[in-house]
Amino acid sequence: MEFLPLKIADRKDMAQRKMWKEMTVTSDGHHLNPTYVYKVVLLGSMAVGKSSLAFRYVKNSFRETMPTVGCSFFKQMIRLETANIMFEIWDTAGQEKYHSVCHLYYRGARAALLVYDISRKETFNRAKLWLRELEKDFLHDEIMIILVGNKTDLVTEREVTSEEGKEFARSKGLLHAETSAKSNHQVTDVFMAIAQKLLQQEQQKETMPVQSQSWKKSHVDLRAPNSNQIKKCCKS
Numbered sequence: 168m169e170f171l172p173l174k175i176a177d178r179k180d181m182a183q184r185k186m187w188k189e190m191t192v193t194s195d196g197h198h199l200n201p202t203y204v205y206k207v208v209l210l211g212s213m214a215v216g217k218s219s220l221a222f223r224y225v226k227n228s229f230r231e232t233m234p235t236v237g238c239s240f241f242k243q244m245i246r247l248e249t250a251n252i253m254f255e256i257w258d259t260a261g262q263e264k265y266h267s268v269c270h271l272y273y274r275g276a277r278a279a280l281l282v283y284d285i286s287r288k289e290t291f292n293r294a295k296l297w298l299r300e301l302e303k304d305f306l307h308d309e310i311m312i313i314l315v316g317n318k319t320d321l322v323t324e325r326e327v328t329s330e331e332g333k334e335f336a337r338s339k340g341l342l343h344a345e346t347s348a349k350s351n352h353q354v355t356d357v358f359m360a361i362a363q364k365l366l367q368q369e370q371q372k373e374t375m376p377v378q379s380q381s382w383k384k385s386h387v388d389l390r391a392p393n394s395n396q397i398k399k400c401c402k403s
């Protein structure tokens with residue numbers, strides 16, 4: 168596991184660092200050993216709600232946030248029936264000035280939430296560019312990508328329809344979900360779907376002969392349907 172130096176300077180990040188410590192124990196005070204540890208990265212334009220989604224998921228809370236500086240880090244343990252999964256959630260900064268270093272943060276990720284704001288069309292277009300970046304850096308089946316339209320509570324301001332989101336995701340073989348960090352709509356469901364799918368992949372790997380483990384050798388073409396192809400991971 169790699170740790171990159173984080174530029175943690177503002178109040179928001181200080182609070183998040185504290186949270187990281189707290190998340191190594193369960194709410195009933197017990198330490199859990201993770202069966203699997205997965206790096207999950209949040210990508211997308213400025214102010215689409217990446218930090219708010221992470222905060223909602225980890226703390227079940229919503230509050231006004233400040234722009235992320237560099238990258239923030241969260242941990243969350245999920246207890247599933249057959250395994251304990253630890254998510255290391257890397258919340259990247261959406262500001263343009265951090266773009267050139269972003270690939271350093273998503274290196275080694277097993278899942279990426281590609282977030283856009285359903286009330287700002289340009290953030291949806293920007294998500295498409297993010298996808299191209301990911302295509303350059305990840306091999307076939309190396310990463311699960313979930314296109315997430317956030318801020319569904321802004322019903323009257325919607326600029327990206329659910330159909331547009333779904334259709335684009337379908338055409339690229341991505342998962343799609345719509346969320347609201349503010350009204351707590353489908354946030355946990357997205358992370359739970361990731362956990363279950365990653366666990367499924369582990370189980371498949373265990374039963375698959377080494378020579379047919381395609382993720383070790385082929386280049387990903389996210390435009391082609393693949394095993395991650397989604398209908399949609401959550402109800403929108």
Ligand SMILES: Nc1nc2c(ncn2[C@@H]2O[C@H](COP(=O)(O)OP(=O)(O)OP(=O)(O)O)[C@@H](O)[C@H]2O)c(=O)[nH]1
Nearest residue numbers: 214215216217218219232234235261318347348349
């Ligand atoms: N209405 C609404 N506002 C939201 C939602 N999620 C986040 N916001 C607001 O959107 C703004 C940006 O939220 P952040 O979570 O900081 O966004 P971010 O993508 O992490 O932004 P950067 O750190 O700049 O990349 C804040 O004012 C949030 O309160 C949501 O689901 N609904």
